[in-house]
Amino acid sequence: MKVRFAPSPTGFLHIGGARTCLFNWLYARAKGGSFILRIEDTDQSRSKKEYLDEILFSLAWLGLDWDELHYQSQRFDVYRGIAKKLLEEGRAYLAEDGSGAVIFRMPQKTAEIDDMIHGRITFDTGLIKDQVLIKSDQSPTYNFACVVDDAAMGITHIIRGDDHISNTPKQVVLYEALGYSLPRFAHIPMILGAGGGRMSKRAGATAISEYRSMGFLSEALVNYLMLLGWSPGNNQEIISLKDAVAKFDICDANKTAATFDMNKLLWLNSQYIKTCGAGKLTELIVPFLKDRNLIADNNFDGKFTGNVLQLFTERAQTLGELADAMKPFFVKDVEFDVHAKEKFLAQDLSGAFGTLKDRFAGMSDFSAAEIERVFRQVAEELGLTTKQLIHPLRAALSGKTVGPGMFELIAVLGRERTVERMERAIQLYKHRPV
RNA sequence: GUCCCCAUCGUCUAGCCUGGUCUAGGACACGAGCUUUUCAAGCUUGCGACACCGGUUCAAAUCCGGUUGGGGACGCCA
Secondary structure (H helix, E strand, O other): OEEEEOOOOOOOOEHHHHHHHHHHHHHHHHHOOEEEEEEOOOOOOOOOHHHHHHHHHHHHHHOOOOOEEEEHHHOHHHHHHHHHHHHHOOOEEEOOOOOOOEEEOOOOOEEEEEEOOOEEEEEEHHHOOOEEEEOOOOOEOHHHHHHHHHHHOOOOEEEEEHHHHHHHHHHHHHHHHOOOOOOEEEEEOOEEOOOOOEOOOOOOOOEHHHHHHHOOOHHHHHHHHHHOOOOOOOOOOOOOHHHHHHHOOHHHOOOOOEEOOHHHHHHHHHHHHHHOOHHHHHHHHHHHHHHOOOOOOOOOOHHHHHHHHHHHHHHOOOHHHHHHHHHHHOOOOOOOOHHHHHHHHOOOOHHHHHHHHHHHHOOOOOOHHHHHHHHHHHHHHHOOOHHHHHHHHHHHHHOOOOOOOHHHHHHHHOHHHHHHHHHHHHHHHHOOOO
């Protein structure tokens, strides 16, 4: 059993391509077959090295490894040889315009396939015009190179998008003309954009690399892609690549097109962020913090970073969001949200802040529990409710109106920085506009 | 225009093949509540679908036909 994913390096790896690749990979791994990658770079002018690198990198990032790698650009002589044979047999002819193109004479018949997902599909090839095999620049066309290679490489199952159904009869007649036996076909449903049509940049991101840079974990993205057109059963939503291999069969794939739903992807991502473990999450977040210039390249406080991370792990849906939320802990001066500033300046609390700050400064055990004890004690002494003090304090320390629990936040921020920021807040109170 | 594919909550789906166990299950989203120092998270709970019409059958989400709707393909792109 052998399958392939055949991307064209004329663009980035997108959601649809990644899902097609995933289903091929899953099927190969589930059945103990092999999975090959074939780069369809026959269009010399549109193929770019940068796209190729991006595709290879994205596939590796997703965890989809291949057993063989082929390039169609290195096989032009093979296609030409086979086209020549077809020419000699009279199944193809030279273009009359003298351009050198080789054109296949379309037979009039009923082509039929037994699709693993759709069942029997029949086509009347009499409705299809003669097909170009070799273009005037002597490069092969897609349908021709595809058939030649699938046969040459021993592909047994062709798993590809629904949009290729109409290419199938053109390929079937070529298989027959060349005396090759037909592989099995499995046409999986397409992934539609939020609007209902094809996914496009307008309807949201399409490139896998964009999801990576937004801070999606590859496991979450792969998990989401699996759920589009397939279900592991038992109402299971969270599933690893490894577990999916044990349950996957291409026959169980759906027939119906699926609409891409960012909300569910975000939810899955947040689940993976919460459960992937502190060690792995730290590793993942570091590049995002560096990107934002919040930590230095090779010199930063790992323990502190881990502590801050823990504060926000439950609250973020992407690594990007997580890194943004962590920002107040890595900058010298707090930046205030508009609302935070309003809330914070509403009432002069410089007196209370002063008292609290001094008590914090005198603490030896600066743990969340101790901070809470001291805080509540001070509030009571001053005749203030905890709410009256907590919200302005959060604004003063983080610049935000929302965030982690106050005491955990203070403990992580540390005594020194807490005191420093409270002193700055007291100054702000003194100079606030009336 | 021609050909092809598809049709269960707003979205992803389970069920369909092998009709009865389906007053159709789960997840996301949304609403309410609990918890609470805010926001999340978590827990409880609500809302919400078999596109339509016919046929077969004692019985249809499940089988058949049609209608409508949606998607795709018709390149010397892949």
